[in-house]
Amino acid sequence: MDHLSKLENHSIYILREAFNKFDRLAMLWSIGKDSTALLWLARKAFFGHVPFPLVHVDTSYKIPSMIEYRDRLCREWKLQLVVGKNEEVLREGRTYPQGRATRVECCGTLKKDALKAVLDKHRYTGVIVGVRRDEEPTRAKERYFSPRDQNMEWNVADQPPELWDQFKTDFEKGAHIRIHPLLHWTELNVWEYIERENIPVIPLYFANEKGERYRSLGCYPCTFPIKSNARTVREIVEELRHTRIPERAGRAQDKESEDAFEKLRRDGYM
Amino acid sequence: MSATEHLKLVIFCHVDHGKSTFVGRLFHDTGSLPEGKLEQLQQIAERRGVPFEWANLMDALQSERDQNITIDTAQIWFRTPKRQYVIIDAPGHIEFLKNMVTGAANAEAALLVIDAHEGVQENSRRHGYLLNLLGIRQIAVLVNKMDLAGYSQERFNAIEAEYRAWLRSVGVAPKVFIPIAAKHGDNIASRSANMPWWKGATVLETLDDFKVCEPPEGQPLRFVVQDVYRFDQRRILAGRVESGTIRVGDKLVFCPSNKTSAVKTIERWSAPTTDSAGPGESIGITLTEQIFVERGAIAAHEDTPPYELTKLKARVFWLGRQPFAKGRPYKLKLATQEVEVSIESFDRILDASTLDVIARSETEAFVGRHEVAELTLRTKRLLAFDAVTEIVPTGRFVIVDGYDVAGGGIIVPDNYPRRTADSQHKSRDIYWNVGKVTARQRALRNGHAGCVVWLTGLSGSGKSTISTELERELFNLGKHAYVLDGDNIRHGLNADLGFSPKDRKENIRRIGEVAKLFADAGVICITAFISPYRADRDFVRRLLPAGQFIEVYVNAPIEVCEQRDPKGLYAKARANVLKEFTGISSPYEPPLEPEIELRTDQLTVAESVARILDHLHLRDAESDVSI
Numbered sequence: 001m002d003h004l005s006k007l008e009n010h011s012i013y014i015l016r017e018a019f020n021k022f023d024r025l026a027m028l029w030s031i032g033k034d035s036t037a038l039l040w041l042a043r044k045a046f047f048g049h050v051p052f053p054l055v056h057v058d059t060s061y062k063i064p065s066m067i068e069y070r071d072r073l074c075r076e077w078k079l080q081l082v083v084g085k086n087e088e089v090l091r092e093g094r095t096y097p098q099g100r101a102t103r104v105e106c107c108g109t110l111k112k113d114a115l116k117a118v119l120d121k122h123r124y125t126g127v128i129v130g131v132r133r134d135e136e137p138t139r140a141k142e143r144y145f146s147p148r149d150q151n152m153e154w155n156v157a158d159q160p161p162e163l164w165d166q167f168k169t170d171f172e173k174g175a176h177i178r179i180h181p182l183l184h185w186t187e188l189n190v191w192e193y194i195e196r197e198n199i200p201v202i203p204l205y206f207a208n209e210k211g212e213r214y215r216s217l218g219c220y221p222c223t224f225p226i227k228s229n230a231r232t233v234r235e236i237v238e239e240l241r242h243t244r245i246p247e248r249a250g251r252a253q254d255k256e257s258e259d260a261f262e263k264l265r266r267d268g269y270m
Numbered sequence: 271m272s273a274t275e276h277l278k279l280v281i282f283c284h285v286d287h288g289k290s291t292f293v294g295r296l297f298h299d300t301g302s303l304p305e306g307k308l309e310q311l312q313q314i315a316e317r318r319g320v321p322f323e324w325a326n327l328m329d330a331l332q333s334e335r336d337q338n339i340t341i342d343t344a345q346i347w348f349r350t351p352k353r354q355y356v357i358i359d360a361p362g363h364i365e366f367l368k369n370m371v372t373g374a375a376n377a378e379a380a381l382l383v384i385d386a387h388e389g390v391q392e393n394s395r396r397h398g399y400l401l402n403l404l405g406i407r408q409i410a411v412l413v414n415k416m417d418l419a420g421y422s423q424e425r426f427n428a429i430e431a432e433y434r435a436w437l438r439s440v441g442v443a444p445k446v447f448i449p450i451a452a453k454h455g456d457n458i459a460s461r462s463a464n465m466p467w468w469k470g471a472t473v474l475e476t477l478d479d480f481k482v483c484e485p486p487e488g489q490p491l492r493f494v495v496q497d498v499y500r501f502d503q504r505r506i507l508a509g510r511v512e513s514g515t516i517r518v519g520d521k522l523v524f525c526p527s528n529k530t531s532a533v534k535t536i537e538r539w540s541a542p543t544t545d546s547a548g549p550g551e552s553i554g555i556t557l558t559e560q561i562f563v564e565r566g567a568i569a570a571h572e573d574t575p576p577y578e579l580t581k582l583k584a585r586v587f588w589l590g591r592q593p594f595a596k597g598r599p600y601k602l603k604l605a606t607q608e609v610e611v612s613i614e615s616f617d618r619i620l621d622a623s624t625l626d627v628i629a630r631s632e633t634e635a636f637v638g639r640h641e642v643a644e645l646t647l648r649t650k651r652l653l654a655f656d657a658v659t660e661i662v663p664t665g666r667f668v669i670v671d672g673y674d675v676a677g678g679g680i681i682v683p684d685n686y687p688r689r690t691a692d693s694q695h696k697s698r699d700i701y702w703n704v705g706k707v708t709a710r711q712r713a714l715r716n717g718h719a720g721c722v723v724w725l726t727g728l729s730g731s732g733k734s735t736i737s738t739e740l741e742r743e744l745f746n747l748g749k750h751a752y753v754l755d756g757d758n759i760r761h762g763l764n765a766d767l768g769f770s771p772k773d774r775k776e777n778i779r780r781i782g783e784v785a786k787l788f789a790d791a792g793v794i795c796i797t798a799f800i801s802p803y804r805a806d807r808d809f810v811r812r813l814l815p816a817g818q819f820i821e822v823y824v825n826a827p828i829e830v831c832e833q834r835d836p837k838g839l840y841a842k843a844r845a846n847v848l849k850e851f852t853g854i855s856s857p858y859e860p861p862l863e864p865e866i867e868l869r870t871d872q873l874t875v876a877e878s879v880a881r882i883l884d885h886l887h888l889r890d891a892e893s894d895v896s897i
Contacts (some may be wrong), residue, residue, distance in 0.1 A: 001484070001550055003275055010855045012552035013510050020565060045508075047501050047539045047554060134347055143372070160591055161368035161675050163375030163404075166603050166668040168675060182357075186347060197540070 004193050007185055008041065013165065014144055014181040015045040015128070020050065021169040022126030022177070026082065029054040031066045033201050034124040034219045035130035036073075038182055040199045042079070042128075055118055055127070060090055061219035068092050069202045084118030086110050097185055102259050110219075116152050117200075119176060126230055128179045134186045142180055143168070150174035187247050188240045189225040195233045207231050275353045277482050278856065280377035280406070282370070282397040288414045289383050292452035293357060294324030299459035300474070302348030323574045324453065342784075352478045363428035367640055368589040371678065379408035379480040381473075386419035386426065386449070390433045398437045399620075399642065403587055403680060405662060406579050408480045409444040410474065417451040418465045446476055460515040469623065485549035489513040490574035492656070492664050493522070494605040495567040499554070505565055506554040511547050512605065512663035516546040516569075524567040531557040566607040568654045568664060576664060577686045578655045583615060585644050586669065588637045590676025594669065596635035600676075602649060605665035610650040611669065617644040644682070657683040712792035718749055720789035722814060723882060726801045726861060727824030728853045729839055730831035732870040732878065733798035737826060739879045740796055751794040754781060759799075776805055782810030789818055796885075802852045804859040822882060824872045825865035828853050 001009070010238035018025060027042065027050075029035045042050050056070060074081050093099045119127065135142040141157055145167035154264040157242060160168040182190070194201055207213040212225035213236075226245065230236040298308065306450070307761045315322040342822055348355050358373035374380065384394050401409060411433060419425040428716045430447040437444060448457055449465055450473060456462035458473045491514030499506045509817040516522075536547055537554035547553045547817030557563075568576055588594045594613070602611035616635060618640050619628045628641065637643040658665030669677040713719040723740065725733040744751035761768070764780055767773040778801050788795035801807050811819040831839040831853070843851035850856040859866075866885050868878045 001548070006550060009550050009552040014495070016508055016552070020497045044539050044541070045552070046499065047506060047537060049501055079581050159369070159372075161668075161678070162372045163662070163675075164663070166678075168673075170670060170673040172599075172673060186354075205601055250491065264651060 004189065004196060007189055008044065008193065010184065011041045011181040014043040014167075014179065015042055017165075017167060017169075018126055018128055018179040018181075021167075022124075022179075023127070024122065024124045025052045025126040026055045026102045026119075026122065027052060027128035028130070029070070029081075030130070030217070031034075031055050031056065031062070031070050031202060032130075033194065033218065034132065034182055034185075034190055036201060037185075037193055038128070038130040039073075039077075039079075040197060040244070041159070041181060045185065050079055052128075053082045055082045055084060055115070055121075055124075057084045057114045059114070059219050060085065061095070061110070063204060063217070063220050063223075065204060066202060066217065067169050073200070078238060082118060082122065084114045086114040086117070089113070094225075103222055106222075112152070119152075125171075125176050126179055127176060129183065130182045130189070132178050132182050132185050132187070142178075142183055144180050144183055145169065146178045146180060147171055148176050148178060150177075173218060175202055191233060191237045191240060195237055201233070205236065207235075275482055276347075276351060276356050277477070277480055278356045278376055279381065279477070279480075280358045280374045280379075281381045282374070282394075283381060283383035283400075284388075284391045284394055284587045286387065288385065288452050291324040292383055292412065292414060292458070295452045295455050295458055296473070297348050299455055300348050300350055306605065334488070339830075350474055350478055353482075355477065367396075368459075369591065370397075371404065371587070374400065374404050374406065375678075377404075377406055378483040378564045379477075380406045380410075382409065383414050384411065384429065384433065386413045386415050386422075386429060387428055388594055390436065394433065395436060396440050396640075398433075398637070399440045400587065402441045403585060403642065403678075405658070405666075405680070405831075409442060410473070410476050411444045411447045412452075413447060414452050415604065416449045416456060416462075416465065417454060421451075421456075421462075423465070423467045424867060432494055436529075444478075446470060448476065458494045469869040475545075484512065487549075487652045489549075489661055491516055491520075491522075491569070491571050492576065492605075492661060493555070493569040494664070495524070495563060495565055495569065496606050497565055498563065500539065504556060505560065506556055507569075508552075508554045509569075509606075510552045511549055512550050513661045514548055514571075514574075515548050516553075518864075521572055522557075522569040523575055524561070524563050524569050525565070525573045525576055526652035527539070527567060528578075529561040529563065531559045531561045531574065534558045544786060560635075567802070568607075570606060575688070576656050578652050578654050579686060580649045580652055581646060582649075582653070582655060582686070583644075583646050583682050583684045584667075584679040585642060585682055586637060586677050586679035588639055588677040590639060590671045590674060590724050593636035593638045594643070594671070594673060594677055594678070595637075599650075600850070601670040602647070602667050603670060603675075604653060604655055605664055607653060609653050611647050614646040614648040617646070619643045647679075657681050657686070659683050684714055689839075709790065709792070716750055716792045718792075718794065719818070720750075720783045720792040721788050721794055721818040721820060721886075722798045722810070723794065723820045723822060724785070724801070724810065724888075725796065725798045725822045725824050726807060726864075728826065728828060728831045728858055729826040729851075730834040730836060732868075732875070733800075733824045735875055736822075736868070736870075736882075737796045737798040737877050739875050740882055743879055744794055749769045750792060750793055752795060754785060754788075754795060754797045756799040759784075769856075771803075771856075775803065778803070778806040779809065782806075782813055786813045787809065789814060800852050800858070802858040804861065807861065818880075819864060820866065820885060821861050821864040823861045824878075825867055825869050 027038070030041060039050065039054070073079065086109050094101050095110060096103050101109070101177065124125055128171050131139045131142060133142060143162045145162065146154065147160065147168060148154055162168070168177065202217070204214045204217060207228045209228055209231055213228045213230060215226050216224065217223060228239060230239045281293065292648045312322045348357065358377055368864060382394065382397055413426050413429050414427065434444065434447070448470060449468055449495050450457045451462070451464070452458065456464055457468060461472060462468060466468055492512040493516050494508055494512050495507050495509040497508045499508055516533060516536065518533050518536060521530060522533060523530050534556045536545060537556065558810050572574055586594065594600070596613040599610050599612055602609050613635070619630060619637055620626065621628055630636070641824055656664045666678065666680045668675045669679065709719065725737055727733055734755060737755070741751045741753045759781055763784070764777050767777050778799065781797060781799060785795045807821060811821070835841060839848060839851065841852065842848040843854040868881060870878060
């Protein structure tokens with residue numbers, strides 16, 4: 001079996017385990033390439049269906065074409081969408097850069113708190129998230145089935161053992177499990193898979209006339225394009241085979257302090 | 271260009287034996303560092319006023335940098351011109367064994383790093399034992415910090431000899447030992463000028479020689495059912511082929527329910543349609559006949575089913591905070607099966623680092639944290655499984671204690687009986703599917719328990735006569751009794767057997783198994799066979815619960831037997847017409863401690879039968895459920 005098929009088959013196995021084990025299951029969809037590839041894998045796992053709702057945490061700072069793309073796929077793929085938004089913080093303007101919040105504080109309220117509110121409201125006990133180990137060092141510590149306590153906190157120093165595809169599926173009331181079916185993929189693998197499967201991705205990933213493209217998508221105040229001439233999936237694959245620039249180089253919130261990202265994640269960020 | 275191949279690599283190291291330094295160096299030397307990363311870490315070190323350490327590269331977490339130990343399994347990628355590697359970072363600190371196991375469970379190759387200066391430590395030994403348990407076969411040992419050992423060949427050789435011998439004792443055979451000095455890059459990407467005596471491979475050459483593991487071919491089919499979906503008016507069994515090949519039209523048996531049906535279609539979405547699927551493929555199937563199948567079932571071809579038993583022998587490593595204790599229920603997860611399990615008995619509990627047997631009294635029967643044990647487990651329901659030596663994915667399991675996965679184990683080979691008759695797998699022990707009617711309920715209805723009255727003695731000693739008389743007496747008393755007669759059995763069940771020692775042994779084994787079934791059905795089963803070998807009779811005794819095997823030595827001197835010679839066999843044997851005749855040309859081993867001895871040269875048939883009846887009634891007084 002070729003490498004991409006190995007990755008694909010393993011992810012399908014994990015998705016099916018999650019679907020079997022959690023009555024209240026949802027998948028986070030950030031509209032980015034990873035969670036869209038994950039969405040595709042879910043359709044593979046469930047024979048063309050997506051038998052759980054997709055949660056999109058909308059900060060209202062998303063690049064507008066992301067929302068258009070989201071709504072189009074929802075229609076075409078018959079997806080059930082749940083949107084989470086921290087209206088209070090947005091109303092009060094406690095955001096970056098207009099408000100007084102730092103980047104990390106803004107991520108904390110608009111993403112993390114909004115997510116927690118959605119999970120609480122719908123009582124989801126299992127949340128499928130498209131993070132990968134190769135994205136950045138904190139995510140490298142993740143498990144496929146990763147428990148979060150009542151306060152969504154992640155105890156990175158004391159995680160359950162995980163071996164032979166036997167996952168933690170028993171947990172205390174109030175806790176929830178993050179399920180990470182893409183954990184073993186790399187950024188390059190995701191693009192290779194998008195190419196193989198012909199998965200529609202948002203055009204922001206492709207280079208524009210100015211020779212810039214987004215490599216990682218987020219909110220426009222904190223996400224910057226990279227220099228690139230890759231205009232097709234094929235060209236992105238070629239570019240990534242040779243680059244030494246990290247994927248999240250264009251994500252400003254990671255760089256506010258040495259451990260900014262780890263702190264965000266411990267507190268429940270995706 | 272096809273998608274990039276990965277080799278999953280785990281690195282084991284005792285604390286401070288220099289793993290992080292090694293990995294940092296490996297990254298640098300293979301040009302795998304992200305742009306600016308080295309400079310960034312050098313700047314951070316400068317800002318903090320500490321010297322730059324290669325180790326900082328791996329220890330990306332704040333808490334790790336503070337404690338100077340790696341606290342969890344991380345994965346990082348690097349590449350050589352040949353392929354890409356994923357390093358699963360397994361921490362060396364003993365407290366974090368579960369992270370190490372997590373990391374290592376999916377690795378395809380392992381590097382063990384030990385310090386040339388300090389030599390083999392407790393953890394180095396534990397790692398070796400776990401490698402074997404986790405099934406990692408491609409291993410290289412890096413003897414690090416050779417610079418601190420004066421690049422000494424003698425020191426290197428001494429460590430290699432010591433560690434290799436120890437690893438051999440736990441069944442681990444490293445491919446190579448390499449002397450390195452990670453800090454300076456000796457023998458990592460290029461050969462060390464400091465160790466001209468080293469003629470072997472560098473670390474990178476060794477890595478590129480490892481193979482990406484592919485599931486073995488040609489194994490029996492195991493299709494593990496994860497779920498049953500009803501999409502688009504179709505009932506699809508979703509699952510993964512763990513071994514072998516599944517094809518449209520295959521007749522499948524679903525274990526342990528033992529329902530059968532045939533594969534109608536193999537289902538995939540947005541993928542080419544094929545009529546077969548192999549190991550590792552997550553697929554769906556539809557069946558020709560709708561049978562009730564649920565998550566947990568393992569589908570196999572009918573001629574190669576898994577074992578389906580409630581008892582298995584395993585090696586377990588324990589990671590739980592609470593010990594793994596006898597007398598408590600746990601949950602066992604194997605493939606998608608989940609069953610209640612408890613410890614039946616311990617063979618050995620070992621300290622994984624020294625392999626010393628840990629002695630514990632019966633009252634404190636448990637496996638402690640970070641201990642390994644060889645033990646027998648008893649499941650509450652039938653479990654479908656394989657020995658790990660036969661099929662890996664269905665030969666290993668985890669144990670859940672409360673909410674937590676607290677241990678893992680592999681199922682070791684044993685003389686497990688197969689569901690189907692298969693002469694390749696002769697059973698020495700019987701494991702029961704416990705039905706809904708218990709032996710006690712049968713005994714209460716029958717008014718007596720089942721048992722085996724085993725008559726043994728020379729030909730002509732009176733076994734057959736006594737057995738048929740005993741059967742009639744019991745029948746008249748209203749008891750359920752049945753005689754298994756030697757000649758009758760050889761006409762049917764054992765028609766394929768002769769009189770060689772091997773065939774005699776098999777003859778008795780089959781009779782013993784049949785007698786046990788009769789006894790379990792609540793019948794007083796009387797057997798009348800010469801059964802000349804003590805070992806064979808003892809074997810049958812062990813098949814039965816204590817007290818239910820009544821050995822009756824029907825004893826008459828051979829002269830008397832020869833005189834009786836009811837079938838004219840002694841005459842034939844004396845004339846050498848009959849080969850291997852017990853007592854003449856083949857030995858008879860008399861019982862050492864039979865329940866009953868009948869001197870039939872001194873007792874009448876009626877007296878002999880009365881003695882046996884006495885014995886059966888004697889048991890009456892001792893147990894509440896009785897004959």
